[in-house]
Amino acid sequence: MPEEKDILVVDDEPIIRDILVRKLTSSGYRPVAVENAFEALDKMREKTFPVILSDIMMPGIDGIELLKKVRSGYPDTAVVMITAVSNANAAIEALKEGASDYLIKPFNLEEIVMSIANALEKRRLILENRGYQEHLEELVRVQTAEIRGLLAIEQQKTFQLNKALDEIQVTYNTTLEALSTALDYRDNVTEGHSQRVVKYSIEIGKALGLKDYDLEVLARGTLLHDIGKIGVPDSILRKPAILTSEEWGEMRKHVEYGYRMLQGIPFLKDASSIVLHHQERYDGAGYPQGLKRDEIVIGARIFAIVDTYDSMTTDRPYRKALTDKDAREEILLGRNSQFDPVVVDTFFKIPEQKWSTIKEDVAGSKYNNSIFRSTDKTAVNEKDPVPLKLL
Ligand SMILES: [Fe+2]
Numbered sequence: 265m266p267e268e269k270d271i272l273v274v275d276d277e278p279i280i281r282d283i284l285v286r287k288l289t290s291s292g293y294r295p296v297a298v299e300n301a302f303e304a305l306d307k308m309r310e311k312t313f314p315v316i317l318s319d320i321m322m323p324g325i326d327g328i329e330l331l332k333k334v335r336s337g338y339p340d341t342a343v344v345m346i347t348a349v350s351n352a353n354a355a356i357e358a359l360k361e362g363a364s365d366y367l368i369k370p371f372n373l374e375e376i377v378m379s380i381a382n383a384l385e386k387r388r389l390i391l392e393n394r395g396y397q398e399h400l401e402e403l404v405r406v407q408t409a410e411i412r413g414l415l416a417i418e419q420q421k422t423f424q425l426n427k428a429l430d431e432i433q434v435t436y437n438t439t440l441e442a443l444s445t446a447l448d449y450r451d452n453v454t455e456g457h458s459q460r461v462v463k464y465s466i467e468i469g470k471a472l473g474l475k476d477y478d479l480e481v482l483a484r485g486t487l488l489h490d491i492g493k494i495g496v497p498d499s500i501l502r503k504p505a506i507l508t509s510e511e512w513g514e515m516r517k518h519v520e521y522g523y524r525m526l527q528g529i530p531f532l533k534d535a536s537s538i539v540l541h542h543q544e545r546y547d548g549a550g551y552p553q554g555l556k557r558d559e560i561v562i563g564a565r566i567f568a569i570v571d572t573y574d575s576m577t578t579d580r581p582y583r584k585a586l587t588d589k590d591a592r593e594e595i596l597l598g599r600n601s602q603f604d605p606v607v608v609d610t611f612f613k614i615p616e617q618k619w620s621t622i623k624e625d626v627a628g629s630k631y632n633n634s635i636f637r638s639t640d641k642t643a644v645n646e647k648d649p650v651p652l653k654l655l
Pocket residue numbers: 489490542543
């Protein structure tokens with residue numbers, strides 16, 4: 265017994281309808297017979313027919329037209345066409361329009377039953393395949409939603425992690441600046457010295473094409489260059505008279521003290537090379553190792569120039585500041601001896617206005633303007649943290 269039994273028979277000849285209905289009924293189907301396409305469409309609106317068996321030659325709407333309407337309005341209904349021998353072309357057209365099969369009159373009744381069974385089987389496979397496709401699409405939709413959900417959670421985690429890192433970074437940098445300011449006070453250097461040398465160094469570093477991380481290392485190394493003076497006694501560091509050679513020997517150790525202090529701190533390890541070598545000279549006459557040229561890290565070569573420039577252009581207890589012009593001449597004199605010529609040339613390429621702007625900025629900030637924060641997007645806002653810009 266077929267599972268799907270409702271077959272719509274459409275034929276304008278009563279005798280054919282009777283034969284077909286009887287045969288289909290005896291084969292286990294539940295045929296409904298109508299005499300034209302209009303009635304067929306009415307019946308189809310009332311119930312679902314998995315298969316229509318339709319004549320081609322009919323008055324009014326012919327079988328081909330009916331086929332087209334069924335294909336567009338009821339795409340899951342299979343249509344088997346019946347045609348006269350003389351109308352073979354119409355049968356071919358029917359197949360082109362999507363008929364499942366066609367039978368030529370006079371037909372063999374067993375052939376009709378077989379054709380309907382085939383049409384039903386083909387329809388069942390199509391529906392099953394579509395169901396499988398829909399299931400797959402649903403599966404993909406569900407999995408995509410799950411993946412999106414997981415991604416959103418990951419993004420949230422990354423956001424929170426970055427925020428925490430930014431906050432740690434701010435804490436690190438604030439601590440470094442406080443330490444450096446304390447050192448400046450103890451060392452009696454001119455107010456704002458550390459801030460200026462960091463900013464000058466960054467200008468030169470950028471002009472030399474250093475990338476973000478190297479600029480960070482440069483800023484930290486420059487800021488902490490004299491951190492080792494913590495280990496130098498006040499009696500030497502603050503001595504109002506000229507140091508003896510023994511005292512100088514002690515003073516010179518500050519570069520190694522500083523280096524050793526920073527070595528144990530992972531995020532300052534790279535900066536420690538600048539601290540160790542900030543008193544080296546390009547010609548090898550500096551200390552502690554008498555390194556020359558490229559043996560000296562670039563950060564220390566940059567620092568040598570900006571430190572000299574800042575010392576000369578600010579008042580000292582024992583002398584007034586030199587003019588900018590005099591300071592520049594001195595730096596030019598040190599080209600190739602005290603200083604790296606490439607860095608000197610880079611220094612001179614930067615507009616003088618830059619240096620005076622930095623001096624004014626630092627003087628105006630009175631240590632409140634963090635050198636580790638840019639002027640545009642700096643502070644970490646609790647609600648909406650921006651990536652910390654170090655320089
Ligand atoms: Fe120093």
